[in-house]
Amino acid sequence: MAAAAALAGCGSAAGLSASGDRLQVVTSTGLLRDLVENVGGERVNAVSLVPDGADPHSFEPTLRDVRDVVYADVAFTNYMLLEQHSIIKTLDANLRDGVPSVSLAEESVKYAAELIPLVENVNLDTIWLGLRARGDGARHGADRTSDVQLSATAATGPGEVYGYLTGTFGETELYFDSSDGFDAGSGFKHDTATLPVDAHTHMSWAFTEPGVYRVTFQASLRVDATSRPVPLGRATFAFAVGVEPTRAGPPGATVLREGHADLTVDLDRGAIVALHDPEGGGEHAQREHRAEEVVIEVPAKALTEVPGDPQFRFLGKAGEPIHQLPQAVLGKHVHGEIDPHLWQDVGNAMAYVELIRDTLIARDPKGAAAYRANADRYLAELERLDRHVRRAIAAIPAARRYLVTTHDAFAYLAHAYGIEIAGFVTPNPATEPSLAERRKLGETIRNLRVPAVFLEPNLAARSSTLTEVASEQGARVCPIYGDAFDGRVRTYVQMMRFNADSLKGCLS
Structure with missing residues (x-):
């Protein structure tokens, strides 16, 4: 990245690209690139970091992508945590000073885009147990590129415990693994999940033997790559795996056995708590519990077998029994509280187009007439599209x-x-x-x-x-x-x- 950034000094004046006559625009996804091309026409050269056919939730940018960012005059992302966090980091770390970076989903509300809360559909037989970073961390100087790290530091129980994620195409990513211990000297790098601020992710949790487990976590905030981690608390959670939950907690403990729960790092208070909602209504419907007040139930019906796919060998031999709380939603999908897929309503896509138009005009005033004409033509096409979708579904x-x-x-x-x-x-x-x-x-x-x-x-x-x-x-x-x-x-x-x-x- 540093080598690519050094090349930026060879570019032309701010507001003009190295090509001189075309505005260089970088977008996160191909869909946004298409919108930009329709508004920008021949005055822009647009590229997307995520190639067509790839999953924006999990795509990792390359060095070539960094070069595209370094030379960009304008950047557009959807954000609202649609894109993989590394895409946002690549953009924000490598854009030249003064280059506008527009989060379309958030800023399009100024153009009458309508937002919908992301409500989880609870339909599993066991509880969904995910991870969450709550709060924006502003008092610590955090922004959208900052990392919240939740590390497993200790685990007790009759067997091993694993926390992992399964991606869109079946690939696994192991976050927590008690089988090789927890090495404080390594900073728990191999037993750490990383989230953006104010974000949530689903996970699978597997236990190799029935019984009572206690898993200890500690959290920290890394504002940027050069800052020291800010401690954000420590907590121990009890799991009742295939046994009566009363064995795992104090009298009167709340048993989390259905709906949606998150092990949550509260950035504002510096604490790790459990948020639980039995109906799946999202963060604002979740009730907060201290770790010592709850028992997470992994019931007998959660008994399953280690899959035959070799990439799951960390769980044991194929066919061996394990108890598992399955990942709620297919794919690596870190998200926030608002559904980020706004464009499935054509009216929202029209708001995106208006925002893109005004951003390009501000960056390239000489092209204002062309941008307005292109946007008017495209908005008329989108109005026809909206009518077509409405008639078809009706x-x-x-x-x-x-x-x-x-x-x-x-x-x-x-x-x-x-x-x-x-x-x-x-x-x-x-x-x-x-x-x-x-x-x-x-x-x-x-x-x-x-x-x-x-x-x-x-x-x-x-x-x-x-x-x-x-x-x-x-x-x-x-x-x-x-x-x-x-x-x-x-x-x-x-x-x-x-x-x-x-x-x-x-x-x-």
């Missing part, structure tokens, strides 16, 4: 307007166009889905007479359960696009038209 019989998919990315589509999300299917890819999970999925499709389920093309390879159960129930499997293009869908307008036509064709 043509679906009301009793069939149910969406079942694999990814919680369509709340804006449902809210804007009158379709109900019957459920997004998120079996933990680290284990074979349980009979109960398959039964619930089949009952949903059968009871609601859902004629089709929908898969994002880049997730189709990891969705065998949905396709199998759909086949058993006589439901079609149809494509839908969330946040990534491919060879069939290359623009935002194509994506939304395709989705509307797919919904109409498969549900009517």
